[in-house]
Amino acid sequence: MVMLTYMDYINQLDQNSHESYALVNPHTKEEIVRIPECPDDQMEKAIQKAEIAFGKMKSMPAYERSEILDRSARVVSDYKNLFAETIAKESGKPMKYALGEVDRTVQTLKFSAIEARKLEGESIPLDAAPNGAGRDAYTIFEPIGVIGAITPFNFPLNLVVHKVGPAIAAGNSIIVKPAEKTPLSAILLREALVEAGLPEDAYHVITGDGPRLGQVLLKSNVIKKLTFTGSPEVGREIKSQAGLKKVTLELGNNSALYIDKSQQDRVKDIAKQAVTGAFSYNGQVCISTQRIYVHKNLIDPFLEEFKSETEKLIYGDPLDQTTDLSNLIDEPSQERLLEWISEAEKSGAKIVTGGTQVNGGLKPTILKDVKPESKIYKEEAFGPVVIVNTVESGEEALESINNSQYGLNAGVFTNDMKQALQFGHELNVGQVLINDLPTLRFDHMPYGGRKNSGYGYEGVKYAIQEMVNRKMISLNYTF
Structure with missing residues (x-):
């Protein structure tokens, strides 16, 4: 050969x-x-x-x-x-x-x-x-x-x-x-x-x-x-x-995930999965988990686990197989993300972790309480930034997920079959992943988006x- x-x-x-x-x-x-x-x-x-x-x-x-x-x-x-x-x-x-x-x-x-x-x-x-x-x-x-x-x-x-x-x-x-x-x-x-x-x-x-x-x-x-x-x-x-x-x-896309109150026994496992979904390849993935909506009953334990797991990620040389994060593709991407994070902060969002550059990259960033008019909420981040917002109910989460110019993938973690079917039918996206992250693609499945x-x-x-x-x-x- x-x-x-x-x-x-x-x-x-x-x-x-x-x-x-x-x-x-x-x-x-x-x-x-x-x-x-x-x-x-x-x-x-x-x-x-x-x-x-x-x-x-x-x-x-x-x-x-x-x-x-x-x-x-x-x-x-x-x-x-x-x-x-x-x-x-x-x-x-x-x-x-x-x-x-x-x-x-x-x-x-x-x-x-x-x-x-x-x-x-x-x-x-x-x-x-x-x-x-x-x-x-x-x-x-x-x-x-x-x-x-x-x-x-x-x-x-x-x-x-x-x-x-x-x-x-x-x-x-x-x-x-x-x-x-x-x-x-x-x-x-x-x-x-x-x-x-x-x-x-x-x-x-x-x-x-x-x-x-x-x-x-x-x-x-x-x-x-x-x-x-x-x-x-x-x-x-x-x-x-x-x-x-x-x-x-x-x-484009800004994939959303809802974590229902029925998941109280799986918070730690979901948080670990969400770290992979949000930060794999520095978030430069079109189905990267960008918007997470968590039921009010689970927001504190989820954020604690999510923050802890995120801060374990290792920045380094891409050729080193222990590396989780490296430089972004270029400096304009880094500058854009830092501007969007700053804008969200000025509008009342809080940085849970990250938010600063590391060489040509960005520390994996979690923002909470982000307003829908913020660019990091409504645009595609295409970087290691994720927002976590609290919702009162599944209905509020459904409305928030659909309030987007994009419609590629969305994920829902729930034990409620009625709720799973409701999300499956009412989410205005191409693919709905029940009890999986939206950052999921198998290469033989249909894959297409709606809206933008x-x-x-x-x-x-x-x-x-x-x-x-x-x-x-x-x-x-x-x-």
């Missing part, structure tokens, strides 16, 4: 790029490598090559696509440490979480391999309609063509594979424009898939300025679908300009359904 490396592909890109930029480790501030600033025509050539490769992909039998995906899962697993170290270096993600991201990527590739064999249509009883007798009809699914994917920095491998795996499973080709700060993981994933037998031009990674290269994807008539994970502002712009292209948008949290669905099976065209075929056997 050939040793995987991102340098060969970077060198290929560099041959057609006249400029480059320094990719910097967000923790050490050291340069990792120079990344090609690909010009527009380089993206256009990649689109042309991907269109040709689509001819191979759409005629490739489903079992072959499945076997490629299955082999690629083994390649990624074999190079687990390389992938994890790459994630840790380019994104600053602590190794314990980077290793978990690689494991999830392997699972996503395996799910994609399974679903590649399962894309099934249905029979249509045309004789249910007048004059429909004498006809057999059925539906099939066909790949749509070249897919453009724009991905963020926070899960530089698994959020890429959530677009690439389903695209390949369905028989499409794909071009990934990764975040400028984290392109290496996407390139390594490409090398793993090519090593597993994927045609070289079926998956391109084009590096450089996102808004500029994104416009090339938007304007191309060859691109049949855009799938984007990022900010609501950019998502709205993409949707407004996409025309008749298919679009999937995974956007997105449009369309991911999750392997559900992503594939948005990457195909349905066709009905009718046979008139009486003619």
